[in-house]
Amino acid sequence: MTTSPLLSGLSEELPELRALYEDLHTHPELSFQEERTAAVVAGRLREQGGWEVTEGVGGTGVVGVLANGDGPVVLLRADMDALPVREETGLAYASETDGVMHACGHDMHVAWLLGATGRLAAVRDGWRGTVVAVFQPGEEVGGAPKMLADGFAERFPRPDVCLGQHVAAAPAGLVGTRAGALMAGADSMRVTLFGRGGHGSTPEATVDPVVLAAAVVMRLQTVVSREVAAGQQAVVTVGSIHGGTKENIIPDTVELKINIRTATEAVRERVLAAVERIVRAESAASAAPKEPEFEPIDSFPVTHNDPAATASVQAALAAEFPGLTFELTSPVPNSEDFGAFGTALGVPSVYWFVGGADHKLYEGVDLEALVRDGIPPQIPSNHSPHFAPAPDPTLETGVRALLAAAGHWLAP
Numbered sequence: 001m002t003t004s005p006l007l008s009g010l011s012e013e014l015p016e017l018r019a020l021y022e023d024l025h026t027h028p029e030l031s032f033q034e035e036r037t038a039a040v041v042a043g044r045l046r047e048q049g050g051w052e053v054t055e056g057v058g059g060t061g062v063v064g065v066l067a068n069g070d071g072p073v074v075l076l077r078a079d080m081d082a083l084p085v086r087e088e089t090g091l092a093y094a095s096e097t098d099g100v101m102h103a104c105g106h107d108m109h110v111a112w113l114l115g116a117t118g119r120l121a122a123v124r125d126g127w128r129g130t131v132v133a134v135f136q137p138g139e140e141v142g143g144a145p146k147m148l149a150d151g152f153a154e155r156f157p158r159p160d161v162c163l164g165q166h167v168a169a170a171p172a173g174l175v176g177t178r179a180g181a182l183m184a185g186a187d188s189m190r191v192t193l194f195g196r197g198g199h200g201s202t203p204e205a206t207v208d209p210v211v212l213a214a215a216v217v218m219r220l221q222t223v224v225s226r227e228v229a230a231g232q233q234a235v236v237t238v239g240s241i242h243g244g245t246k247e248n249i250i251p252d253t254v255e256l257k258i259n260i261r262t263a264t265e266a267v268r269e270r271v272l273a274a275v276e277r278i279v280r281a282e283s284a285a286s287a288a289p290k291e292p293e294f295e296p297i298d299s300f301p302v303t304h305n306d307p308a309a310t311a312s313v314q315a316a317l318a319a320e321f322p323g324l325t326f327e328l329t330s331p332v333p334n335s336e337d338f339g340a341f342g343t344a345l346g347v348p349s350v351y352w353f354v355g356g357a358d359h360k361l362y363e364g365v366d367l368e369a370l371v372r373d374g375i376p377p378q379i380p381s382n383h384s385p386h387f388a389p390a391p392d393p394t395l396e397t398g399v400r401a402l403l404a405a406a407g408h409w410l411a412p
């Protein structure tokens with residue numbers, strides 16, 4: 001148990017924090033539409049006092065800055081958006097918006113960060129430095145780049161470290177991370193292949209982009225199998241292919257949408273280069289009349305935990321939660337845009353997972369297998385309509401984890 005002065009008084013605040021969490025859960029908002037949530041966040045920060053609050057950063061983003069004397073600057077980040085999922089939890093505080101649900105637990109993240117900002121505002125003699133509390137829109141759809149593009153670096157103090165956390169379907173009370181690559185990078189793109197259309201009966205007078213596209217799709221399957229080492233991780237998926245209107249017309253173009261997941265920057269660069277090389281070479285092999293076009297849809301870098309900063313966070317978490325921390329053995333395939341802050345600002349970042357699943361769900365599950373193999377399929381995980389983190393103790397664990405981790409930099 002903690003001895004941090006920042007955490008004194010937290011237990012008295014938990015009932016109100018729980019009410020806040022349930023209210024957020026009942027009122028989910030889709031990515032970039034987090035108007036009500038942002039208003040709740042800004043209102044709470046102003047009530048807590050001391051926070052310089054800026055709204056409308058990158059759309060609906062909210063930033064609170066609390067300067068408390070000389071010392072390091074720590075950025076703490078939560079995301080606010082919900083998902084187009086119809087809730088099936090049956091909770092008393094279930095979503096009142098049909099077809100929209102906090103199925104990724106970002107309501108928990110908002111409550112955690114507001115719990116932490118409340119303690120930071122209340123116990124000023126328990127820390128020194130500056131905290132930048134970031135409430136971002138659109139986690140998995142580029143909300144962080146939008147905030148950065150809105151002058152984030154010029155408008156707010158430059159942090160020494162960026163810290164973030166996500167609720168996971170691991171047992172409630174557990175906290176875990178790893179140094180280095182934590183989550184996959186994701187790159188999506190639209191590729192347009194050009195042929196020369198004509199009559200289906202006279203292919204010799206055309207360049208058929210359907211055949212070209214077929215060759216591209218098949219050849220792309222060799223990227224992971226032939227160009228990525230056995231011990232590395234990568235996925236290349238062509239999730240969409242569109243071309244042509246009628247069986248006897250050879251079309252002019254075919255469009256592909258490609259999704260790529262990689263776990264290191266080196267593999268990412270290699271896979272992206274291989275995809276482009278194959279698309280261009282197959283176009284040339286088909287005598288395409290025009291170079292193919294590549295249009296990025298979105299891009300999230302590998303979520304990379306700075307080794308030195310991660311070691312400090314892991315030590316702080318191990319002291320705060322004895323026997324309840326775990327270390328992931330490999331990166332998880334999910335993607336995040338939290339890493340965009342550290343990358344764009346040129347500072348280290350650390351991200352970790354906080355278990356939120358009710359222990360009843362884990363009866364008979366071996367925890368070593370959990371760390372090795374991931375969440376068992378019978379446990380509702382993030383994005384499931386049944387995803388329902390247990391507020392007790394998950395709310396308290398997340399606030400303590402944030403303050404314990406930040407405390408390494410903010411200790412008086």
Ligand SMILES: [Zn+2]
Pocket residue numbers: 104140382383
């Ligand atoms: Zn999610």
Ligand SMILES: [Zn+2]
Pocket residue numbers: 104105106139166
């Ligand atoms: Zn999420």
